[in-house]
Amino acid sequence: MKCPHCQSQKTIKNGKHHHQDGKAMQNYLCKGCGKRYSERIGTPMSRLRTPASVVSLALKMRSEGMGIRASGRVLEKSHVSIMRWEQKLATQSQQWSPDAPAGGDITVEGDEVYTRVGENLPPLRVKRMDSDIH
Ligand SMILES: [Zn+2]
Numbered sequence: 001m002k003c004p005h006c007q008s009q010k011t012i013k014n015g016k017h018h019h020q021d022g023k024a025m026q027n028y029l030c031k032g033c034g035k036r037y038s039e040r041i042g043t044p045m046s047r048l049r050t051p052a053s054v055v056s057l058a059l060k061m062r063s064e065g066m067g068i069r070a071s072g073r074v075l076e077k078s079h080v081s082i083m084r085w086e087q088k089l090a091t092q093s094q095q096w097s098p099d100a101p102a103g104g105d106i107t108v109e110g111d112e113v114y115t116r117v118g119e120n121l122p123p124l125r126v127k128r129m130d131s132d133i134h
Contacts, residue, residue, distance in 0.1 A: 003033060008031070012028065058072075
């Protein structure tokens with residue numbers, strides 16, 4: 001557990017305490033900067049990843065004829081996520097061939113629009129410093 005203040009790895013566990021919401025927090029003491037901090041226990045480090053079991057359940061629901069929004073509501077996932085999983089699996093596996101969703105049912109909500117900015121910039125040209133010396 002790296003220190004959030006100085007990024008030092010020299011941290012020690014320093015007891016636990018419980019929040020009012022019942023979640024346990026692990027306290028840490030940083031030996032690098034002497035600061036204390038705490039980390040919520042039991043919370044995944046990355047909340048972006050969805051367990052494969054949830055993905056396969058979603059695809060199973062879809063293959064059983066459930067609507068994409070209904071599947072999303074049951075799994076508490078956005079229907080946009082489910083669409084992405086379908087597309088991803090459609091390209092990865094020839095066996096998975098989802099039926100085309102009914103036209104007009106799909107809208108992309110503003111906060112879920114997937115944007116990729118600046119990924120196609122050309123690599124920086126590296127100057128040869130010594131070639132300018134005469
Ligand atoms: Zn520190």
